[in-house]
Amino acid sequence: MGSKQSIFTEEQLDEYQDCTVFTRKEILRLYHRYHSLAPEIVPCHFNDCADIKLPLELISEMPELKENPFHQKVLQVFSEDKQNKMSFNDFLNMFSILSDLTPQHLKAHYAFKVYDFNSDNFICQSDVEVMLAKLTGDELSDEEVQLVCNKVMEEGDLDGDGKLSFTDFEYMITRAPDFMSTFHIRI
């Protein structure tokens, strides 16, 4: 461990351990991953002040994200600036949220953001359609898509505005048996 520790200072490691669910080993591993994405841009030793950001396309090449139909949106949600770049802080935050130790409500919060494709703070019909298209390709006919959308809205929409607000979504998702195990990336 001796050589590895020089990447961060002890305080930085402590801070990151306070702010994420990761242990020191995992933080180091994540930094290695981040570093290996672009060895020429990211320095070997973590530098707090340097403004290092990687383009999202580069990050989406990670095998953990590559196959995910929602990876673009996931990265967008977690990246801080709007220029499609991601700093190490955001990178760490993303995997912290997606790790299995994160409490459910936090995951639900971010899942809502991810699935809200048009970012209007509601999951509406169009969002569901986009999702369905991403999940099933063109396999379903228009009528079937319509039916599924209607069913989803009918099931989840509690306040009756024709779209899922965060409250609706959280109520639904926290009851899902698989949510915690599927909204999860092991790093």
Added chain:
Amino acid sequence: MVNTNKTKKNNREDLEKIGIQIDADETTDTAEEEDDDNEEEDIKQPAKIRKKQNNRKSSKPSDEDEDNSDEDTKLKARNNRRRLPVQNGIRKNKNDKDDESDEEKSTDTAKNSRTKARNKDNGKGEESDDNSELEGENKKTRKNPVHNNNRNNRNNANKRQKDEDNKKVKQANSRGNRKGEKDNGKDKKKKGKSSSSSSSSSDSEDTLSEGELAKVLEEVEEKKMLIAAIRTKAWRMKRKLTTLKESQEFVEKFEGALGKGKGRKFYAYKVMMMKKWIKFKRDFENFKTSCIPWEMKIKEIESHFGSSVASYFIFLRWLYGINLVLFSLTFGLVVIPEVLMGLPYGSIPRKTVPRKEQPTAMDFSVLWEFGGYIKYSALFYGYYNNERMIGVFKYRLPLSYFMVGVGSFGYSLMVVIRTMARNARENGIDGDDGDFNFSWKMFTSWDYLIGNPETADNKFASITTSFKESIVDEEESQKDENIHLRRFLIVLANFLIFCCLAGSGYLIFYVVKKSQTYSTLEELTWYQKNELAEEESIKNKTLAMVNSFNFTNSTSESIPAIDPADFPRGPCWETGVGLEFTKLTVSDILVTYGSILVGDFLRALFVRFINYCWCWDLEYGFPSYTEFDISGNVLGLIFNQGMIWMGTFYSPGLIGINILRLLTSMYFQCWAVMCCNVPQSRVFKASGSNNFYMSLLLLILFLSLLPVIYTIMTFTPSFDCGPFSGKTKMFEVIMETIQNDFPAFIGKLFSYASNPGLILPGILLMVLAIYYLNATSKTYETANLELKRKMQMLRDEQKNRRNNKYTVNPMLQDLEDLLPNNANVNKPESNQIVIGKQPNEATRANGKHGKEMTLAPPPPRMVVTKPPNPRQVSHIPGQPRSGTPGSGPRRPSPGQSRH
């Protein structure tokens, strides 16, 4: 932010007390506070720049009242620290004076330092009226992310600051107190910036009232809570980090001020220990996670096969953990002490291979069957001596053997039940499956762990299939003509299952009966008698020999003793049991590995390489590659574990074999699964079965516990082997210990406790407790159901209300529709068909219709909100346009459609 603002206010009050006039800044300050709040979210510059700013600010002491919150907290902290010692009133006056002078000095030094530091180009003193506004701007520019290219701005800002300083100095001067001290201040400049900054407002207040103390304490607690919970906040990392730093600083500064008088030292000590404890906990966590093995392996499998296959390996790892604990218990407390401190091999008969087995004792075929030297080793029950205490430490081996045997059952039970409880808690609130069928499919079906293109394709396909199935189900549920068929099928299936069960039951009965007739032929009673007689005779012989041995020993030392190998010995049934279980385990291992090799590996090889010269596609055709059989593998593991539990009491070495098995199986199966299995085409729900496997494990544990406990409690241990030889029952070892090693009253206590008069009420109490808890849980359950029902009702009501709103419009619309429909019936036959085919088409068409009409707001929920009502999907697309005009009249009344 609220907290910091509060402190800020305090700080300002302090300053006012001192006598500095800060009215000019007053407005700017409040403005800035708001600014701060807003900016907190938007700050985009790296932390270091921020830090730099802080440094710069603190180097300009008179600026501090306009600084941001952490600066304030720092100062406040200093105040507090300083304040505490200066509590005696005698020095108060002097202090006040000092304060004032200090203050003056500080402003002067500030001015001086700044004039020195500043460039000459902005040396000209400008009087600006709109100080506050400019100050606000000034602040903003300083916080600007593009830090480097706003030099101009900064210069301006500096100018303004200088102006302000000048103003301040003027004000101070106008009070006319200490002009001469200005020079003094200049001299003091080299004293250092920090000192001036701290002295500027410190020492001002002399006492901390109880209320303030409580407030501070509260704030500190709040901050601590924030630090603990910061990882569960949905903030950006940057914000988390800055908030963390701020609150840590705050806590750091204020904690020292909290204790008072005598308690202070103790408080400081407590705080320090707390910190150390947190640090230790974190290190321990780190250590613990670094000890978890195979993390990367499992991750790789997860990304290839999804979470369900990986769950098997996680289960395997969990079992390995349990077995490791059992292993260390058994080996650390039983096997190793016996090997190290007990009598060596060959010293007594039970530790020696009998004479007639000796020639073959090292043959492979014998060792393979765990005979020969292995049978007479510490791996089996028979090897252990019944000496009460062994070695220099007087280690009570029989007692420890007994306790470890029972304790490992206790530990396993505890762990399994705890895991089950946790699992149940984790998915305790899963609602009714039907409630969110589609939503769950939509939002939770994608497994984020998947990182392999092939698996991803499979997953997409399976998601599509499951959607289609749900859609078909949904359509099916609309038609009620099938209900009789379905019922019939259900009844038929149940009948067939019953037949199967009855048939197998009869088969078992038949076989058992047959075998019993065979065994009666062999005269069971005679056999038993024979065995008993044999045992008796051996016992007598041994006793005689031991007597003669002792006799010879006592009479003449020179005569060599009888070799322990020649001792006659009785059957050691405990070793026999252990032996059987060991054999069973080993053969199970071999079969498992063999089947993986042949069934998976060879098949994969065949499919892969013969495919080049075969007439059909082997990879996608008949043999194909195998899928990983999760449930089969999990069940195999569970039954293996059951054998371990059952056998380990009579064969302490078995657990070691199992450790080896799990270890190799982890690597072997990881390799096999990655090398020759393909992802499942149908993905099962992994989460639902978790507790099923656990409860199966619990059942097996219970079943394997029963015979062991039964033998311990009822059977007489063999007289010449094992740690309990010579006792009538194994558990007597406990009573023996109580009698010999504990004080007398404990023995008495135990005898009272084992009195039926106490045990029976105890059992009764437990039964009552179970009954009570059961009743309460039932109550909770009903309350829960009630709440759920209420929620459902509320939901329905809302929906109804909504529909009511909408149905007013459709009603009007219907009325409108009626007229033209009656007027021109365009296509009666098409309507006829529609209605003939689907009697409920009308309601559906209503929805469609409503959508098409733009007169009224389209009722989007119209189509959806009639849950059980028959709904037609597949036939719609072609219909609505032609059908709309005519569908009106036959539509059911709106009230009905509202449903």
